Amino acid sequence: MSPRLTALEGAGEWFGEIGGVGMTRPEIAQGAAGINPEVFAQALTLQLVPGILSAGREEHSLQQPAPLLPCLHAKTHGTPSGMKSCATFARLAVLTGAGMSAESGIPTFRGADGLWENHRIEDVATPGAWARNPELVLRFYNERRRKMLACEPNDGHRGLVRLQDRFDVRIITQNIDNLHERAGSRHVLHLHGELTKQRSSVDPRHVREVEGWEMKPGARCPRGSLMRPHIVWFGEDVPLIGEAARTVREADMCVVIGTSLAVYPAAGLVDLAPPDAPVYLIDPEPVHLRAGNARPGVRHIQAGASEGVRRLEALLAQSRT
Secondary structure, eight states: OOOOEEEETTTTEEEEOTTOOOOOHHHHHHHHTTOOHHHHHHHHHHHOOTHHHHHHHHHHHHSSOOOBOOEEOTTOOSOOTTSOOGGGOOEEEEEEOHHHHHTTTOOOOBOTTSOBTTBOHHHHSSHHHHHHOHHHHHHHHHHHHHHHHTOOOOHHHHHHHHHTTTSEEEEEESOOSOHHHHHTOSOEEETTEEEEEEEESSOTTOEEEOSTTOOOTTOBOTTSOBEEEEEOOTTOOOTTHHHHHHHHHTOSEEEEESSOTTSTTHHHHHTTSOTTOOEEEEOSSOOBOOTTOOOTTEEEEOSOHHHHHHHHHHHHHHHTO
16 A cells, blocks of 8 residues: 555644555655655655654653754844845745644644544545535534634734735645635645635535635535535645645745644655755744754744744844844
8 A cells, every 4th residue: 555645634734544654854855955846745745654753752752852953032133054144035935834823712623532523533524524424524614614713813924914025925834724814914825725615526626715604515516516625634635735845945934833843744845945044943832853853954933923923023124134
């Protein structure tokens, strides 16, 4: 059985088939420099298995703790040695995950027992679930949509909008909410789909907006096929991963918010950034470097999304004066 990467939409977690053989991060890093983005995207989509990540955690738990990623404090400015100067930046690639929207009150939905609001993932987030019980799937996503529409963008979302005045900001998000767009971001790529949209269950090119918060059971496209949530489910390809890879490869700087460098696709995409492009990781928790996970130029802003983006704004403003 060939390994296959699948997405847990909205939560920024990636899984491979049981028994699959994945590429380790050192293998990715070794092959990322100069690789064709489409080739990398195919490898990323088909071969990465995060079991290697849990294995790495077990290894370090038996040995001495992994070193901490360098942390940028509030008064720190400048860029790491050997990296591009902030004064020359034009294009910023921003990768966001569930932590970006957490401050807006959007839950991740996945509990410690592996359930989403008392539902098994395979019952609400797979093509098989849709085939077996489309009414249940619609109820699940209608409720998520209703809760999302009651939330507002936070200061982190608004801070990224302000950066558009000085930079070409391209956002690649693992979230299915529309908070980036509602805040005013102009260029947003949704890897895992969009909760505010629906598409034909036969022709994925037929996409339209959901009116209000509720998708009606039995809604059909002009050609007669059922409309389904515009979400990337378990077992489905991630159609925009190639475009995301190109965006990162062309960036002058990468920012990762709300998802760690140990979680794919953020981890693999960052490897595509130019060698002299600084990478800033905004995370409220200490970040430990692990074997094969030490890309040069990665700096840690230890803060939540809103405070972290504020510090990033200050850093970039200081460096351009």
